[in-house]
Every structure is written in structure tokens, then in C-alpha cells.
Amino acid sequence: MSQKIKELKKIANKIRKLIIQMVSRAGSGHPGGSLSSVEIITCLFFEVMRHNPKDPYWPDRDRFHLSKGHTCPALYAALALCGYFPEEKLWTLRKLGSILQGHPDRRTPGVDVASGSLGQGLSVAVGMALAARLDKKDYRVYCLMGDGEIQEGNIWEAAMSAAHFKLDNLCGIVDYNRFQIDGRVEEVMNLEPLVNKWEAFGWHVISCDGHNIEELLEAFGEAKSIKQKPTVIIAHTVKGKGVSFMEHVVDFHGRAPNEKETKIALEELEKIGKLLEEKNEEF
Amino acid sequence: MKNSEEYLYARDIYGETLVELGKKDPNIVVLDADLSSSTRTVKFGKVFPERFFNFGVAEQNMFATAAGLASCGKTVFVSTFAMFATARALDQIRNTICYNDFNVKIVATHAGITVGEDGSSHQALEDIGFLRCIPNMKIIVPCDAWEAKDAVLAAYNIKGPFYVRLGRAKVPTVKEKKKFVFGKGYILQEGEDIAILACGIMVYFSLKAAQILKEKGIKATVVNLHTIKPLDEELVVEMAKKHKALFVCEEHQVIGGLYSAVCEVLATYHPKKVISIAVKNRFGQSGAPSELLKEYGLTPEDIVNRVEETLQG
Numbered sequence: 327m328s329q330k331i332k333e334l335k336k337i338a339n340k341i342r343k344l345i346i347q348m349v350s351r352a353g354s355g356h357p358g359g360s361l362s363s364v365e366i367i368t369c370l371f372f373e374v375m376r377h378n379p380k381d382p383y384w385p386d387r388d389r390f391h392l393s394k395g396h397t398c399p400a401l402y403a404a405l406a407l408c409g410y411f412p413e414e415k416l417w418t419l420r421k422l423g424s425i426l427q428g429h430p431d432r433r434t435p436g437v438d439v440a441s442g443s444l445g446q447g448l449s450v451a452v453g454m455a456l457a458a459r460l461d462k463k464d465y466r467v468y469c470l471m472g473d474g475e476i477q478e479g480n481i482w483e484a485a486m487s488a489a490h491f492k493l494d495n496l497c498g499i500v501d502y503n504r505f506q507i508d509g510r511v512e513e514v515m516n517l518e519p520l521v522n523k524w525e526a527f528g529w530h531v532i533s534c535d536g537h538n539i540e541e542l543l544e545a546f547g548e549a550k551s552i553k554q555k556p557t558v559i560i561a562h563t564v565k566g567k568g569v570s571f572m573e574h575v576v577d578f579h580g581r582a583p584n585e586k587e588t589k590i591a592l593e594e595l596e597k598i599g600k601l602l603e604e605k606n607e608e609f
Numbered sequence: 610m611k612n613s614e615e616y617l618y619a620r621d622i623y624g625e626t627l628v629e630l631g632k633k634d635p636n637i638v639v640l641d642a643d644l645s646s647s648t649r650t651v652k653f654g655k656v657f658p659e660r661f662f663n664f665g666v667a668e669q670n671m672f673a674t675a676a677g678l679a680s681c682g683k684t685v686f687v688s689t690f691a692m693f694a695t696a697r698a699l700d701q702i703r704n705t706i707c708y709n710d711f712n713v714k715i716v717a718t719h720a721g722i723t724v725g726e727d728g729s730s731h732q733a734l735e736d737i738g739f740l741r742c743i744p745n746m747k748i749i750v751p752c753d754a755w756e757a758k759d760a761v762l763a764a765y766n767i768k769g770p771f772y773v774r775l776g777r778a779k780v781p782t783v784k785e786k787k788k789f790v791f792g793k794g795y796i797l798q799e800g801e802d803i804a805i806l807a808c809g810i811m812v813y814f815s816l817k818a819a820q821i822l823k824e825k826g827i828k829a830t831v832v833n834l835h836t837i838k839p840l841d842e843e844l845v846v847e848m849a850k851k852h853k854a855l856f857v858c859e860e861h862q863v864i865g866g867l868y869s870a871v872c873e874v875l876a877t878y879h880p881k882k883v884i885s886i887a888v889k890n891r892f893g894q895s896g897a898p899s900e901l902l903k904e905y906g907l908t909p910e911d912i913v914n915r916v917e918e919t920l921q922g
Contacts, residue, residue: 385682432709439680443704446673450705453677460638460660461681480701483670491662 330373334539336602337407338368342568343595344403344416350588352420355428358578359472360400362503362563365537370468371404374546379409382435388465389454391439393447394472394501395429396580402426402434410436445478447471448498452488455496455556466550470499474506477515482527488556489528497549498529498558501536503565505576524558536561569594615782617754619775620718624649626761627686631657637765638678640664640687642671647777648688648718668693672701672713679711684765687713691720691733691774699739706770707745714764719777721860722888722905723810723898732893738865740772741838748837749791750774750859750867752812753782756835759789767791774809776860778898781813786833794841800828803916804852806845808834808867811858811886811907818912827916837867842874849881854919856884858912863887884919886912 341364349355371377375388392401399419406413411425411434418424425433429442439450451469458465471481488496500520508514517523524531530552534541542561549557565579566572569591572583583591631637631653642664645651654661664671668689675685687694694717695702706713717736724732740746747769749760757775764771787795797812798819807815812833819829832848834841849855855875857868868885875881888905902908 389681391677439676440704440708443700446669446676446701446705449670449673449701450677450680452670453674453679454681455677456638456662456674457678457681457683460683480669480673483664483667484673487664487667487670487674 331539332602334368334372336599337372338364338539339568339595339599339602340407341368341400341403343592343599344406345399346569346583346588346591346595348399348403348416348419349582351417352582354420354582355399356396356580357399357583358505358565358572358575359394359397359501359503361567361569361572362536362565363394363397363400363470363501364567365539365542366470366499366501366561367400367404369539369542369546371408373543375468376465379436382410386463386465389438389451389467391447391451391454391467391469392430392441393450393469394444394475395441397472398426398430401430405434405436408436444472444475445480448481448484448488451496451498452484452491452493455488455493456491458495465495467496468499469496470501473500473502473504473511473517474514476500476517485524485527485529492554493556494553496556497546498556500558500560501563502560503563505565505574505579507576507579509576520560524560528555530555530557531560532557533560533562536563537567568598616779617782618779619751619754619757620647620649622754622758623716623718623761623775624652626758627653628656630765631660634684636682636684638662638683638685640671640675640685642666642668642689642693644689647690648716650686650688668697669701672698673705675713676701676705676709676711679713680709684712685714686716688716688718690731691717691736692731695733695736695739702740702770703743707743710745710769712768714761714771714773716761716764716773716775718775720774721776721809722893722901722907723776723778723860724893725778725898725901726895728895729892734862734888734893735865736774737837737861737867738869741865741870746770746772746838748772748774749835750808750837751835752786752809752833753780755782756786756789760835763789763791776810780810783813783816785816789835792836792839792841794832794834794836794844797831797833799830802828802852803854803856803920804830804832804848805856805858805912806832806834806848806867806871807858808837809860811860814907814909815858815912817909818916821909821913822916825917827920829916834867837870840870840874842878845871845874846879849875849879854882854884856886856912856916858886858907860907861887863889882919884915886915
């Protein structure tokens, strides 16, 4: 395993611990979908995207828009680790006056557009991608969507328009963790055949394991090389990934772990962290 | 006098104003949802095809995309019919445009009952109500085509989201108009008995009503309250203090529009009897605009009747 991949795995593990601590201290939030998106966010912020935490409004920065706004703990942890704001701020999540709202908004350095009301983010990303074209800038736009979220009609309006405008500077990612608040996605409102849907809307589609850093980096690389059409990465993930009792458990979509659960979760993640520190090629 | 009156489409002037602004400012982008020939944004699209985007019949996407463009520094004009610009995309306007306080200027056409034959589905009578309670949103209802130009320029010059409400039909130019200042109403004519506060096409009708009232010995002040939000509270209170009764005229539902805005202010600062001339909690229907104005009680004669009833009562 290359040093780079190992470093990214360590960062992902750190982000997971921060998510558990943040949501636990806040007493509410969405750990399940935050944990499932960790590798995607890690790859983007620590390898793929061109950005500068010291200059959050740098006009040439790549844009990241978290359309599935409820999983902002993952984003906030990544932004803090990048240096957009001090890590201590993470403990103010969801508190009165905090720069870290329950759903993202512009008071957080590194957040360009608020989200939270699902289904609008891909349109926002289309707007950013069109602006890049108008300004003759080469920045790329990344938009992370939830699987339940793409049941919204607005997403498919946006999908149609992104292909129509041939936005090859736009890359969507679907965090396909297969659970939404009311249960399994396939039971609540089935999305399949999902690859065919995006293809039919004119997108280049890449499916990958959303927890496999190598596969994700390869997917982002491929997305960059595709011309004349937008790319969507369907990232197959596990809701609650990394914490044994949260994995595939719908209850943790929108519930904070209690004290005991927090302790166990952190112990588990600590173990993974230790293994990563050792020269263990399995991790 | 009648023969010399000028009737114009406010949307024609809007389209021309967009082209003027587009020439001055390369940062302006215009979006439409398959109604560009009706809203007249097509005029801009023809001159600046690279800065004009047609989203097809997909308003939610258009409005959220406008936010994305604005987040990258663009000044975005977005147009469609008032019905679809507000009701259909309300969540996008509230959460993604207004909450971020983005430079998105919504100029909607085909508002009000005078849409005519297309009927209820296309006659936006609730649009001001939908938008008025959203923080950061600013709302202008110009009285004629030339004031529409002033409104568009104000929306361009002032930071943040705007809603400019235009109609479908040709509208008479109000000759007595004063200089447009955003957020400030103005007095078109003064009379000591009652005051008529109006916006949009109702300003012209209010002046007509005032003329008839004058012949009947009732002296009316007529005020153009083109800016619904922020409302010129000072002027409203002043009018309440100076007159026996206030009459508020609008081509909108009685709930949520100018009447509501005026009453909110007066309930706080100067409680007073205020009469509404508006659509009374009914949906519209097909018909000629002139027939509909009569059916829904929005003609100068209706204003006169309400004034007389009130003063006699």
C-alpha cells in the first residue's frame, strides 16, 4: 500500500472519530450518512480538489457542495483538519451562535452555499459549473448527494440540464448507503436501475466501492478525463461505516450515540487507528 | 386625454432593460424556463446567447441553479410566469436564494387576474404573500412599464434577492408618476378626506377613482406603494394620521399582499380602519381582463363604491 493511500486512510479514521465525538456532544445529528461518506470527502479534500484553507474564497478553487446537507459533521471534520477553522470549533456543532449549523451554511469557512433542503444541490453545482465556463476558469465542481435524496425530482431536472449544457467540469457523487430515514431505500422508493437512469440522462457513470480509497481516486481521475458530459460516481457505501453497531442500522441515520455507545465506537475506531499506525499491509 | 394615453407591455421594457444592462455589465446572466418569448428575456438571449440559459419547463432547477451562479459572483436575472416563479420554486427561493442572500433577481411576468383567458392556473394572486415573509427578499410591484424599468434597475443595483412583479397585459402609463426611489412610496395627488394606497395596475385605477370621487365631492389622496418590501412605513402611518380612512388596492388576494403589509404596520403604530380592494379569497377564471377586473371588484367604480359605502357607513 502506498504511503499516500495509508495517509488518506488515517485521515478518514480521524474524521470518523471526530464525527462520533461531535454528534455525541451535540446530542443530535446524523452519524450514519456522515460515516458512509467519509472516504469520499477525505479523497476530495485531501487529494483530489484544488483548494486553499487559508483563502476559502480563492476564485479558482474547486467547488464542493454537500447536497446531502444533514451529513455535515463529515464535512466539518474535514474542513477543520484542513485548517479552515480550529478543531475546537467542532464541539460547538448545533449550538446557539455556532459557525457549525445543524445543516451547512455560509457562516462556515469553506461552505459556499447552504444546503439541508434536499434535492437542490445538483442544481447549485450546475450553476457553479456554468459560472466556471462563463469566467473561462478551469475549476471543477463536486456535488455529493444522498441516495434517498435523489428521489427528489429537482435532482433529475438538474441531471437533465447538466448533460444538456455538456458540463464536463461537474462531477456528482451518490453516497449509495441504501438506507433512508424510514428504512431500506429499495423498500421506501426504489432507485434501481440507477446506473441506467444516469446514463439515460446523458451522464458518464462510474460505480465503485465508496470506502476503497484506491477505487475512489481512480474514479475521480476518470471523471476528470471525460469530456463533453458530466460524470456521476455511484459510490457503494455502508451506512454507519466503521462502527460495528452502527453499520447498516437505520436507527443511526438521525440519532446521536449515547455515552456508552460513544465510548465503544471510539474504542473501535482507536483500534483501527492503531493498526494503521503499525506497518500492517492489511489496512 | 384618453386618446393621448400610452399603453405598453412592461415585459417589453424589461427585455430591453436587460439588454442595456447586459451591454454594461458582462457579469449579468439571464435564465428562463421555456417562456422567454413571453417574458421577453429572449431579447437578451439574442444579443448575449452565451449568457442566456433556457432550462426548459423545470423551474426548481432554474432557481437553484441561479443560486449556484450567484455564489460564483454572477448577477442572475430569472424569469418565468409569476405562478411558477413563486409557488413552484418556493423552497429553492427560500432556502437556496434568500437564506444565502444571493444576487438573484426574479422578474416574473403574468401576475394577477389580468392574465385573462388562460384562467386560474396562470393567474398568480398569492405570489406576494408567498414571498413577503421570507427574510432578505425585497419586492417591487411597479405601476407601469416605465416604473418596471426603474424596478429592474433598482434590483440590479441593490444587493440581494429581489422579486419584481409584472403583468401580461399592456398597461397604461401613469403620467402623474414621481421619481422612483426603492423602499419609498410617493403621493400622486393629495386630498384631505381619504387615502388610496395602491400598487401595480391599481395605481392607475385609483387615480381614475379619485377623479370620480372628486366629482362627488370626496377628496382623495392617491399613493403609489410600489415597494411592498421593505414597506414605506413612515408614509403609511402619515397617511393614516391625515385621513379618515385608508383604502388599499392591489391585484392580489386580500390575504398576504399589500393590504396585509399596511395593516401590520398600522396595527403596531396607528390602529385605523383600512379597507381592502383586492381578490377576496377566490381563485381566478377565464375571461377578458376587463371582464375579470369587474367580476373581482377591481375597477375604479369598485373603488368609488367602497369609499362611498365606508364614508356613509
